[in-house]
Amino acid sequence: MITSYNQKSCGDILVVTLAPNAEKQIVTTVGNVTRISNSETGQATGFNIANVGAELGIIGENGQIFLNEEQINILNANIKSAGFDEIMKVSPSKLVIGFVENLSNHPDSDHLHITQTKVSDQKSLQIVSGSPNMKTGIKVVVAQPGTMMPSGALIWDGALRGVPSSGMIVSGRELHLPGAPEKPGALVLPNDFGEIGDVFDFEKGATLYTDGLVDTNY
Numbered sequence: 001m002i003t004s005y006n007q008k009s010c011g012d013i014l015v016v017t018l019a020p021n022a023e024k025q026i027v028t029t030v031g032n033v034t035r036i037s038n039s040e041t042g043q044a045t046g047f048n049i050a051n052v053g054a055e056l057g058i059i060g061e062n063g064q065i066f067l068n069e070e071q072i073n074i075l076n077a078n079i080k081s082a083g084f085d086e087i088m089k090v091s092p093s094k095l096v097i098g099f100v101e102n103l104s105n106h107p108d109s110d111h112l113h114i115t116q117t118k119v120s121d122q123k124s125l126q127i128v129s130g131s132p133n134m135k136t137g138i139k140v141v142v143a144q145p146g147t148m149m150p151s152g153a154l155i156w157d158g159a160l161r162g163v164p165s166s167g168m169i170v171s172g173r174e175l176h177l178p179g180a181p182e183k184p185g186a187l188v189l190p191n192d193f194g195e196i197g198d199v200f201d202f203e204k205g206a207t208l209y210t211d212g213l214v215d216t217n218y
Contacts, residue, residue, distance in 0.1 A: 001091040002148045004064045005052060014075070016047040016057065016088065017148075020156045033082035044086050064148040066093065087107075091146075093199045097189065098142035098169070100122050102107050103135060108161045117142055117169065120197035128165035131186035133218035139189040141175065143168045150176045170211055175202070179209030181216045188214060 002017040022038035022045055029035075034048040053059045056071050067090065068077065075088050099118045106112035106128065113134050118124045119142050127142070144167045147155040151174070157166050172180030172187040180187075190213050196202065208214045 001088060002064060002146060002154065003067055003091075004012040004148065004152075005053065005058050005061045006063065007059065008062070008071065012051050012053045012059075014047075014049040014052050014058070016049065016075070017045070017154065018047075018086075019043065019045040020154070021045060025193060030082035033078055033084065035082075035084050037088075044084075045111075047079065047084075047086075052078060063150075063152070066091070072184075082171065094147045095170075095200045096120075096142055096144065097194045097196055097198045097200060098140050099196050100134070100136050100138050100140060100169075104160060106163060108163075112160060112163075114163055115169065118196055119144060123197075125166040126164060126169055127169055128160040128163050129169045129186065130160075131169060131171070131184060133185045133188060133215075134169070138186070139191060139196075140169045140186050141189065143170050172214065175205065175210055177202075177205055178207075181209075185216070185218055190214075 004015045024039040026037045026039045027034060032050040035044055036046045037044045052202050055074055058065055069090055072088055072090050077113055079086055088185060099116050101118050101124060102116040104114045106114055112130050115127050115129055115134065116124050117127050125144065143149060143155040145157045149155065155168050159165055169186050171185055173182060175187065
C-alpha cells in the first residue's frame with residue numbers, strides 16, 4: 001500500500017494505491033470515499049479519501065506519507081462507513097537495503113544483467129539491472145514492488161526484454177541524494193551501512209556522496 005497527500009496540487013485528498021492501474025477500471029464514489037477497482041477481477045486498486053487531512057493530522061504534508069496504526073484506524077473507519085469491505089494495514093517503506101547474491105547476463109541484451117538480490121533473511125528478488133557498476137557481493141538500495149520513489153514514480157513487478165523483474169536497484173540520483181553523479185549506476189553502500197532488509201535511512205544517506213563514502217569511478 002502506498003499513501004500520498006498533496007493538498008496544493010490535489011486538494012484535501014489522501015490517495016491510497018494498492019496495485020497498478022487496470023486497463024479497465026470501475027470508479028465508485030460514496031460520500032468522501034472513491035474506490036477504484038479492476039473491472040475484470042473486482043479487486044480494489046486504490047482509494048481516494050477526501051476531506052480527511054485534518055482528521056489524520058497530515059495537513060501540510062507533501063508526497064508519500066507513512067500512516068501509523070491510529071491513522072490506519074481512521075482510514076479504515078472512512079472506508080467502512082462508505083460501505084466498502086477492504087481493510088488497510090500499516091505499511092512500512094519498501095525501499096530497503098539489499099545484497100546482490102548472484103548475477104547473470106541477460107539473454108537479449110548486451111548491457112542488462114539478471115540479479116538475485118536478497119532483501120531479507122527469507123526473501124530474494126530477481127531484479128534486472130542495467131547499472132554499469134553492477135556485480136555480486138555488493139550492498140545496494142532496492143525499491144521493492146509497491147515503492148514510491150522521491151520523484152513520485154511507482155515501482156511494480158514488470159519485465160525487461162522478456163525477463164521478469166521484481167522491483168529496481170536504485171541509484172543515488174534516483175534517491176535525490178546530495179552530490180550523486182548525473183549518470184547511471186547503482187548506489188553501492190558501505191558494508192557498515194545498515195543490515196539487509198532495513199528501510200533505507202535518507203538522513204544517514206544524505207552524506208554518502210558528499211563525504212566520499214561511495215565510489216563513483218565506474
